[in-house]
Amino acid sequence: SAVISQKPSRDICQRGTSLTIQCQVDSQVTMMFWYRQQPGQSLTLIATANQGSEATYESGFVIDKFPISRPNLTFSTLTVSNMSPEDSSIYLCSVRLQGAGTEAFFGQGTRLTVV
């Protein structure tokens, strides 16, 4: 299994500002992902965080809005830039371990409210 520490757990931010969310894993993992759940919507993949290279973004998500860093195999950050109220969501960090089937492990999430 993997233990994931994600912070902050929640924040209230002014529109136009940026927030960086951190994700720390207790073991080296190959696959690390960032998800978003907007109110009433499904959990949606934003991007795959790649160690040492640019993240791979899903359709509808761009690097300028959601820059991601992954300097090593245990740590990643997601920044939500130039926030608007539509960015109010729960953001989740997730990892999958090699050799552990395909089960995903999640952080506790960051509940973001943009006012």
Place this chain on the structure above:
Amino acid sequence: ILNVEQSPQSLHVQEGDSTNFTCSFPSSNFYALHWYRWETAKSPEALFVMTLNGDEKKKGRISATLNTKEGYSYLYIKGSQPEDSATYLCAFHHLGLNNAGNMLTFGGGTRLMVKP
């Protein structure tokens, strides 16, 4: 865009009732079907990862079945307890798309509330 749907969206039951909900997913490019339980203010936790058509898995009072040919999975909870209250998510793991098929597509979830 892959369509993964869960029904119902929400469910209120009395303690002791048994309940079930459905996840439907595409029947092509199937690799695995996941079920997660997500309690408020906690991390989603895996219940089951199912890969074989006809598979049935059980964990305590919770069980799940899988039909990959018709593209659905059922989750059953026997004798619901208040601590079962959570959102139950299914996720479809498919082959051949995006980064060698490592992507999970989630359904919208079923929110279960069990009244004492």
